[in-house]
Amino acid sequence: MSPSTLHIDNQSAISVSKNPEHHDCSYFVPTAEMPADLLTKALAKPKVEVFRKMMGLIRAGGS
Structure with missing residues (x-):
């Protein structure tokens, strides 16, 4: 398994x-x-939908 890239937005x-x-x-x-x-x-909600798609996550039920 290769290392994961971390995207961090903090101090x-x-x-x-x-x-x-x-x-x-x-x-x-x-x-x-x-x-x-x-x-x-x-x-x-619009930002949740954008990031959800970026992460490849789907809603329960597959939609």
Whole structure:
């Protein structure tokens, strides 16, 4: 199994970005393109639908 890419939007990510030793391992992802927000924030239904599709999740019943 290969490593997973993590998309992080928080203060820890900012701290990591200030340490040049870690620059090859990380990069910035705008909030509008952060599907992990679906699991960590209260979002409006349109954004939930966009991120749900980005993550490949389907509704119960298969629709």
